[in-house]
Amino acid sequence: ITACYCFGALLLVVASICDLVSSIQLGQDSGAVLSRPANSSRIFYGVMFDAGSTGTRIHVYTFIQKDPEELPVLDNEMFHSIKPGLSAYADMPEMGGYTVRQLLKVAKKTVPRLEWKRTPLVLKATAGLRLLPSEKSQALLEQVQDVFDESPFFVPDDSVSIMNGTNEGILAWVTVNFLTGHLYAETRETVGILDLGGGSTQITFLPKSKKTIGSSPDDYIARIDMFNSTYELYTHRTCIKYLLCHVIHRPPYIIVLLYTPGLEWRVFKSSCLPKKFREEWSFGGLTYIVSGKPDGESYVGYKLCYQEVLKVVKDIVHQPYELKDTSVFYAFSYYFDRAVDAGLIDRTQGGMLEVRDFKKRAKEVCNKMSKYRPINPFLCMDMTYITCLLKDGFGFKENTVLQLTKKVNNVETSWALGATFNHFQNLKIHR
Structure with a gap:
């Protein structure tokens, strides 16, 4: 028991270790710092x-626990990021280490010096390093x-x-449902998550x-x-077949739609792009060319673009049985970014949309590409892809x-908080 108390700062989910806490409860304040319990006796980090592929981010979480018999509360998150990601230093690994060392300064400023040796330090890499x-x-x-x-921090073996x-x-689902309070409701009502x-x-x-x-x-x-519960989740990650997602780093990587039979394989054309648009990417020693179809207005527009997208989406995205009757889903990453670009939501506030809102705006963008080209020449393609993915892919x-x-x-709302919970739940602490 003494050992558990000494390392209480490390145990975010301690029920499985010394049965001190049965679950974690989120405070109700809507600000960056949630309400701090009166007479709090323990703060841990x-x-x-x-x-990631585009940058490295640090999340420093602060938790409060009044005493061993009461539930911890998430008090604060300090977040900072740096670009480019580690994968950009594939040929200069020392520089990759340097960027992490710079971000560690944020942790040193946030975590009190006396807590450093009891605060665990973890890095998880995603797509950027997986592709190297x-x-x-x-x-x-x-x-x-x-x-x-x-x-000077505590460094676990893994x-x-x-x-x-x-x-x-999975871990992003944990994060969102923790932050919205759904993991602790007796009804077990939760929200789904969509990431693009x-x-x-x-x-x-x-x-x-x-x-x-x-x-x-x-x-x-x-x-x-x-949190002392077992959840059986539906979860699936799809990398669309034949995408150049391992080659061209331009989200959401549906450049495969642009392939034109009979041309050299690195040249692509699409009805989803402005008719006079042309752009090149160089990656891995190869150059890729994409363009619109300049033959006339009849070769562009929402209907033709949707037909191209549907060829990619259909038959490769599994439709879960119950999604037609489901409740609210949280959507982030490029769902969020493209909704901002299309003027559907505010970049700061976000917002609630229906699937039909993406469809309506996709039609407007695709049928007036010249208007939206200065904002993003790929907006028609991206909005149509999102619409098709939600409707004909997942079946919403x-x-x-x-x-x-x-x-x-x-x-x-990233996976980082969920990963923190999962990591510490599995920690085996020894003096």
């Missing part, structure tokens, strides 16, 4: 690095490990790793119908133990509500 040759990704991870080992892609969706990244799309939710579980492939169902109704946001209670 966790540091999670998200090493193993020897290069390993060299980067070793540099990060050296930086961690030199730091503190630096590449995260399985499917786990991103560079080369993939992710959906995760807690099924209400046994038929959803029974009709889904086994590897689409994941069990997770969290047009009146399904989507909550688009980057934060809940001013805490980032």
